[in-house]
Amino acid sequence: MAPVIFITGATSGFGAATARLFASNGWNVVATGRRTERLEKLAAEFPGQVHPVTMDLTVRESIEAAVAGLPEAFRPITCLFNNGGLALGTGAIPEIDTDQWRTMIETNVMGLLHTTLAVLPLLREVGKGASIINVGSIAQRFAYVGGNVYGGTKAFVHQFSMNLRTDLAGTGIRITSLEPGHAKSEFTAVRTGGDFEANETMYADNDPLLPEDIAGTVWWLATLPAHVNVNLIEIMPVCQVPSRPVVLKRDAFEG
Ligand code: NDP
Ligand code: 8X3
Secondary structure (H helix, E strand, O other), X not given: OOOEEEEOOOOOHHXXXXXXXXXXXXXXXXXXXXXXXXXXXXXXXXXXXXXXXXXXXXXXXXXXXXXXXXXXXXXXXXXEEEOOOOOOOOOOOOOOOHHHHHHHHHHXXXXXXXXXXXXXXXXXXXXXXXXXXXXXOHHHOOOOOOOHHHHHHHHHHHHHHHHHHHHOOOOOOEEEEEEEOOEOOOHHHHHOOXXXXXXXXXXXXXXXXXXXXXXXXXXXXXXXXXXXXOOEEEXXXXXXXXXXXXXXXXXXXXX
């Protein structure tokens, strides 16, 4: 039977590129997300190889139903790509919307947890060589104005990945926290509430990571020899440069 990758957020960006790469290389793909039409289009590109499932990460029952309903050929899950997620809003505290905070936490944190729990029994059946790849972000380590809760959810992903390795010791399942920087997808359109022009501008005069770069990294991770675990990968485009913390002048302080 073909190995299977279970992908959250397969309707766009990293998830869609990863689905295409794995399906092109003979894997069976469980492609999940809320936008059913996009999933069906993806499935039509690879007849019989992509199982599209409409699934909302913020609804636990939706995740459990997706896993329970998997056809036999899509049950030996060798890789779980916990990728679905989002940032909402760019405001600094306190200029924020707490509903956006809740959505980010329910999606990036609770959605990832519930998916992991639901898929775990199938990963354990595969055992040695199986892997979980969790998408964090450089926002978990590098602070920026407006990154507040988004960065917090990704810090959760980082530490949860490390803790999960400890809990699953002896199962043979590898776990990686994959932490990308500036990458072109629909991320900025979602963050700005649907501003696709802002999305284009963000990447117009620079060379960001592309979804295919992330897909290639996921492929490398999933196909490493079974005894190798990469704990974390922080990956940026060459055009993105880490910088040191800022120092405020005295007159920048209130009062
Ligand atoms: P996209 O917006 O292009 O893709 C996000 C995916 O997440 C979509 O497929 C979307 O599917 C899915 N998703 C969002 N909310 C839900 C939900 N409630 N239920 C199910 N699926 C959901 O962005 P990216 O490809 O860039 O994002 C993928 C991951 O990478 C995210 O976790 C993001 O935080 C992270 N990331 C992105 C970076 C970037 O610069 N682009 C850098 C570092 C990390 P649908 O809307 O159909 O449900
Ligand atoms: C997305 C990267 O730095 O725009 O996770 O938040 S960043």
